[in-house]
Amino acid sequence: MPEGEHPLEQFILDKRRERIDTVLKSRTRSLTVVLDRVHNAHNISAVIRSADAFGIQDIHYLGDHLDLSSGITIGADRWVDVHKYNSAADLLNCLKQDAYEIVVLMPPDKLRGEIPSFAVHNLPFDRNLALVFGNEKEGVGPEIVRAATMSAFIPMNGFVESLNISVAAAITLYCSTLGDRTRKLGETEKAQIKDRWLREEVRGSEAILKRLDTQS
Structure with a gap:
């Protein structure tokens, strides 16, 4: 996973990830x-x-x-x-x-x-x-x-x-x-909102994050 990328980003399509980033820039x-x-x-x-x-x-x-x-x-x-x-x-x-x-x-x-x-x-x-x-x-x-x-x-x-x-x-x-x-939002605010949005976007996100945490 690229440095700085949210762990849940690997579970969504590139097009959807780009859309999330674009929306965040205008928030x-x-x-x-x-x-x-x-x-x-x-x-x-x-x-x-x-x-x-x-x-x-x-x-x-x-x-x-x-x-x-x-x-x-x-x-x-x-x-x-x-x-x-x-x-x-x-x-x-x-x-x-x-x-x-x-x-x-x-x-x-x-x-x-x-x-x-x-x-x-x-x-x-x-x-x-x-x-x-x-x-x-x-x-x-x-x-x-x-x-x-x-x-x-x-x-x-x-x-x-x-x-x-x-x-x-x-x-x-x-x-x-x-x-x-x-x-517009600062980088910290963007990261916090992006985290919530990805948890909302990815089905079973909490279980996935828990599994990734135990593997790291």
Whole structure:
């Protein structure tokens, strides 16, 4: 086995190994997604799928029950890390520890100029941002709104004033990829995530690793 190669890499096709390495190069943790009491399983699953598609590694979910639709995620939940919280205080404390600035997605008139508001394509994606998408009916909760340092909105030209949460998330995350502004993972983070992905990818990975360990 070549030096520096993960022991499980020998059990996957070269094409799949190259795909894993390519995806890792585009992964970021400087941008994360927060779902605040979003209840619809299809919406949650679609956001997770978009997060994976646009290079987001972490999703934070605030709520009692986290339900996913496998037909919507199409396995994307295997490749992102979903962190669940039962209270806004715990969520905010975690985001603060990781030095995220909180961005709430809502129309600018709702906050009446209390914090800076950006069209999503103008957000400062070169900074550590936590994008918060709120409940389908009530929006982002007041505790999180009070902790936000900026808000964001999607410019619209039609009669509708809002978009489905999964559509809004996809548009916003796509904008984050323009200009390559997000900070990519360090080598240690890449190695840790690659280890988890390979364990997920290779059937019987734990038994294989145990056997290889006894042989070395």
